[in-house]
Every structure is written in C-alpha cells, then in structure tokens.
Amino acid sequence: MKRKKIILRNNKKIKVLYILRYTNTKFSGFTGNEVGDWMKQREQWTSKIGFVLAAAGSAIGLGAIWKFPYMAGTNGGSVFVLLFIICTLIIGLPILLAEFVIGRRGKSDAVTSLKKLAPGRKWHWMGWMGLGSSFILLSFYSVVGGWILSYLVRAIFFKLDITDHSELFNSIIANPLEVLIGQAVFMVLTIWIVQSGIRGGIERASRVMMPLLFVFFILLAIRSLTLDGAMEGIRFLFVPDWSYLTGKTLLMALGQAFFSLSVGVTAMMTYASYLQKEERLGQSAFNVSILNIVISLLAGIVIFPAVFALGQSPAEGPGLIFVVLPAIFNEIPFGALFIIVFFILLLFATLTSSISMLEIVVSTGIRNKYERRKRAAWMFGILIFIVGIPSALSFGLLADVKMPGGGTIFDFADMLTSRIGLPIGALLISIFAGYVLTTAETDDELRMHPLLNRSWKFIVRFIAPIAIVIIFIASFIM
Ligand code: PFF
Helix, strand or coil, X not given: CHHHHHHHHHHHHHHHHXXXXXXXXXXXXXXXXXHHHHHCCCCCCCCHHHXXXXXXHHHCCHHHHHHHHHHHHHCCCHXXXXXXXXXXXXXXXXXXXXXXXXXXXXXXXXXXXXHHHCCCCCCHHHHHHHHHHHHHHHHHHHHHHHHHHHHHHHHHCCCCCCCCHXXXXXHHHHCHHHHHHHHHHHHHHHHHXXXXXXXXXXXXXXXXXXXXXXXXXXXHHHHHHCCCCCHHHHHHHHCCCHHHCXXXXXXXXXXXXXXXXXXXXXXXXXXXXXXXCCCCHHHHHHHHHHHHXXXXXXXXXXXXXXXXXXXCCCCCCCCHHHHHHHHHHHCCCCHHHHHXXXXXXXXXXXXXXXXXXXXXXXXXXXXXXXXXXXXXXXXXXXXXXXXXXXXXXXXXXXXXXXXXXCCCHHHHHHHHHHHHHHHHHHHHHHXXXXXXXXXXXXXXHHCCXXXXXXXXXXXXXXXXXHHHHHHHHHXXXX
C-alpha cells in the first residue's frame, strides 16, 4: 500500500516536472481545488497577460499583415475592408468568445473537452476537424514563413536595395531549393518552440516585439502616406466601390475574419483550456478582435498608398507586401538597417501564430500525455512540412498544376481552409455554444452584464449560424 502511494507520487512528480519544463509555468496562488485540478495533468497560464499575449500572438500574424492587404487588393479594396470589419465584430468576435467558453469549460485538448461537455455524442469530431484544418493551414503558412526568412537573409546581406522588387520576389518563390529550405527552417523553429517549452519566453518576448512592430507600422504608414500620389491608395481602401459587393467577396471577408482571429480550428479553445476561472473572457475576446482590426487596417494604410505612388498593381497577390515593403524602406533614411529589424519582428509575429497551429495538433495527438510532447511535435511537424511541399513549389516547379477552383496547390490549400474548413468549424462551434451548452453553463463562464450575456447567446444561436450559411450559399450564386 505504502509503496503504491510512493509510486503514485513519483508519477505525479514526473508529470509536474514535465509541465513545468514544457510550459515554463510557475504555479502559485492557486486554491487547494485548483492545485488538485492541475495535479490531474492540467497546466495553466501564469497570468492573465500570459493568456492575452498568447491569444493575441496566435491571432496577429500573417493574416493581418500579409493576407489582409493582398485579399483587399484582389477583392476591390474598400468593400472588402468594410465587410471584413463587420464580419469580425458581428460573427468572428462572438465565435472567438464561444471558443474561449468551451475551452475553459472543457479544460482539455479540443477533442477531450468536447467529449466531456457532450458525452456520448459526436461533437468531438469537431475537434478532429479543427486538427485537420490547422494541419493544412500550417502546411502553407510555413511556406510564407520561409519567404520571410529568405527576405531576412537578403536584408542582412544588404541585397534588397534594388529597383525591381517584383522580379526578385518571383525569382525567390520560383526557386525550389530556396523555398523548401526556408519552409524547413521555419518549421524547425516552430517545432523547437512547441517541444522545448520556451514558448513562455517567446510570448514574453513578443510583449516587446509586438508593440515595436506596431511602432514600425506607424512610421511606415507616415512615409507611405507622404509619397506622391498616396491619396489614391487611401481612396482605394476606404471609398467603397459597390460593384465588388458579391457573395464571393463576403465569403472571402468572412474567411479572412476567421483566419486572422484564429477562429474555427479550435486553436483558441485549446489556449483557453489552460485558463484560470477568474479571467474575463469577454474582455479578452474584445481586445484580441479590436487589435486585429487595427493592425490589419494599419497594414493596409502602409501598403496601398505606396502601391499607387510607386505605380504597382494592388492585385499583385500573395507577393504584395514582399514587393511593396522593401520599396518603401528604400525611401527611408537607414532603410537598409530598419528592414532587418522589421523582418525579425514579422518573423516573431508569424511564429507566435504558427506555434498555436502546431499546438492544436500536438495537444490533441498526445491527449495530456506530456511525456510524449517532444516526439509528437517533431513527428507532426515533419509531416506538416511534407504535406506543405507541393504548396511551396506552387510558384515554380508546380506552377502549371491547376486545382479545383482554378488556382495553384497553394491557393487550393488556402481555399480548403479559409473558405471551407474555418467557416464550417466556426458554424459548428457557434451551434455547440448556443445549443449544447446550457445558458447556466455559458453564463457561469462569461460573467458579463446579463444584457451582454443574452446578446451573445442570441448571436451564437441565430445570427452567426444563419449568416455563415447564407454567406456560404451566396458565394456560389452571386
Ligand atoms: N491568425 C493567424 C494569422 O492571422 O496569421 C493564423 C492562424 C493561426 C489561423 C492559428 C488559425 C490558427 F489556429
């Protein structure tokens, strides 16, 4: 009997050591019950700021800085921008909050949480679907991460002081060796952070990096706005051309809102599962959403005035920021130095998002068995890299391969997730929060003003699901 007890203690001890090592978490200030809880294998964020930083870090990344400008550019500018803001506030934000509620209530990886909250039903498949979506998301996200590394290396060797940035970008993405090396290095960085538990450090570092990136964007915006002919870009971004108001633009804007809030793949659910009971979920969801809109708009205000002033096309596509940003830096004193710092900051923003995608896959894969974390991170990470290879080669060797929908393999992976996986995931999450969880349960998690609680419930029950279905259908017919 006594021996058994000691073994048990040792087991727990090992688990706790793993938790400490892999999460960089200090446990303090918990009540007896909570200690009991985490002894049953759950880690928690050390502080509110830890969670908000991680959630904001996951949200703010290439979605706001790379994808938003090019999506706006290829979808008519202002109308897309407007729809994106509306979709973020009316649909994205409430569903983000729904993920927080489900995650904290379930206190586990998405699949286990959903099983716990809806025993004997099929809802946990939603968790598996989220895992699939984030797997595909990361497979092409890492390709863009690799492009950033390529640019960073060139910036360090002062190779960006050229005139034709379009040509440079096209030559980089068409070079199979370069894109694959970039993607591989980016994946290794992501895996390394997820497996070694230095993510706490990364998130703390991003506390400095993110504001700095913000300052950089403000400076760039000022430079961009003072270029000759800049106003054209502002008009493009803010004066609506209603002819672009179509079902397809709406679905693109909705997909963009979900993508950039990291909603619909259970990433935020997973993050919230590590959260303490006291945190105010509504406030956190609101902050993340507003921050995301602000950064997206700022990215637009940097890019489009420069696009028009420098005589480039707003519909350049995925290369937009890579073509335009170095050109703006060329117009700034000490630009060659600043651009190095800028790409480092961008890399950070991108990594805090990519680790959240790998995290969902790993946490679901290991189901609270922390000792398997390291192996799982490498295994899934390498698998994701392999699946991403065709996306990486989409602009060179495999450029002629056309997928359903008419785009490249890279476009197809993006379409599968942003236009199908995330909206369906978000729809299910909203139905789950609206109908499966009781009002008593959700109120207990939300603890907002009763009027806000009720409005949220109304949105996740009716507005969000109906809007998603209508937008989905409309994208096929108008
Ligand atoms: N929100 C991230 C970005 O905008 O770059 C992308 C993302 C991260 C999507 C994590 C989904 C996710 F689970």
